[in-house]
Amino acid sequence: MRASHFGWLFAAPALVIIGVFFFLPVLGALALSLTDFDLYALADLRNLRFVGLDNYWQLMHSREFWGALGNTCYFVALGVPLSVLASLLTALLVSSRLTRWPALFRTALFAPVVTTVVAVALVWRYLLHTRYGLLNWALGALGVHPLDWLGDPHWAMPAIVLFAVWKNFGYNMIILIAALQAVPEELHEAARLDGASFWQEFVRVTLPALRPTLLLVAILTAAGYFQLFAEPFVMTQGGPLQSTMSVVYLMYDQAFKWWNLGTASAVAFLLFLIVLVVTALEMRFLRRIEAP
């Protein structure tokens, strides 16, 4: 057997799995979204009808879809900058030359990332409890009246953002710490020799060196945040008043509560298109500012 046969032989099992269980379903989703697949079709495929773009048309006129998309965009718009800011702040602190035991701090700050979303979402639901939660107790000490975090349509999404920031900032912190270590020490020394203040050094040296990584991290975080699901599923069940109903949650409900798999697939595909367009735009923006 020639080496090239071995190449195929070695790659084939993984490629078959990825092809059958990822690529095929993605194409299947596209096909499914053009049909009226529902409980009747699930029982007997002869009940399946091709409906063209009807599902998309319906979604474009559905208040529920726009609501879910609005909520998801709100989560992304609030969550991404806050997450990246938290990652940047902690990365700077951990990688400061003056910091002792940086590995210890890094581990502590990173811990939430490895935890199970469902479990820590339950912890946060309790933490945010109106009467018995730690957060309202702490706010009370500062003279703030108790907030009905998860029961008030205005506060439920910000509360979920707070939780998501806590859960995720450590991930990007690790990437930013590595990027900070890659900044040549001579640049910092030159800035200090020129008498730059701490702040000037940060704005003139650190930040420009970090910018590509920061933007990349923001893009990846946004792509991930568009897929919001487990947090509202556990903490609010999409409520109150649908204020935390996300696009993926809508997909889940359409599929497994109402068994409208056609509509649900159209939701999934629209989400894909949105993420694709947003990511492409961001990438273009990134390239433009990277170009000399």
Added chain:
Amino acid sequence: MSARATRVLLHVALLSLAALTLLPLLWMVAVSFMPAGTASVFPPPLLPRHPTAANYRLLFATQGMGRYIANSLWLASLTAVLSLLFNSLAGFAFAKLRFRGREALLRTLLAALVIPGQVAMLPLFLMMKWLGLVNTYTGVVLPAAASIFGVFLVRQYALSIPDELLEAARIDGADEVRIFLRIVLPVLRPILATLAVASFLGGFTFLGGWNDFLWPLIALTDQRMYTLPVALAALSREHGQDNELMMAGAVLTVLPVLVLFLALQRYYIRGILTGSVKG
């Protein structure tokens, strides 16, 4: 500001941030040892006055927690083993073996990284239903047995294996399978550790692993088959108000992964730094 004052300030900031980050986890542990009902008071108690393991005993005795732990452990381990096998073979092939269509396949896989996993979820469910794999562990594990992330992780690392090493072995008459087992696998060991931890925990690919929620939620309908996160979510819909009980359930779900992470964190962190894409 003197260097000393800066240093003190820096550590005060770091200590407070670390404490704030760990507080929810520490509180979770503390409340899990409180007798039922005693955590629902104001002001919220920080430490159990009369620590008890009653919540844990209740979870194991009446809620079948032991079973869910075993389910999760089995599924995550199986995922890790299969993902090691298939991804290392493919990763090595893409790095070091020439075969027709290699570059085109690589480009396709790379481009597919932008597709959110949820898009595949519903047809995947239908597929498993037609294959009769809904409610089986095969159905849960199989889609996670190989991943684009895993293939690329191994490939990046395998690129650094010198070609001369492989050529020398070929001249000595070793076939590709022997080369893979005797030469490649030992060299890949560190990145395989990374892959094993990442696959076991999940979160690096679109489904699979201990922390995965959406896919086992969809693919498993029989309660006795549930993984820990799915069981915990179901439990919270019934016992949502029993905070002490829920916190004990959360501890049982989170503690194993935290311990695993602490033991193997340098491998896990390498996974992040190798340009992984999460979600």
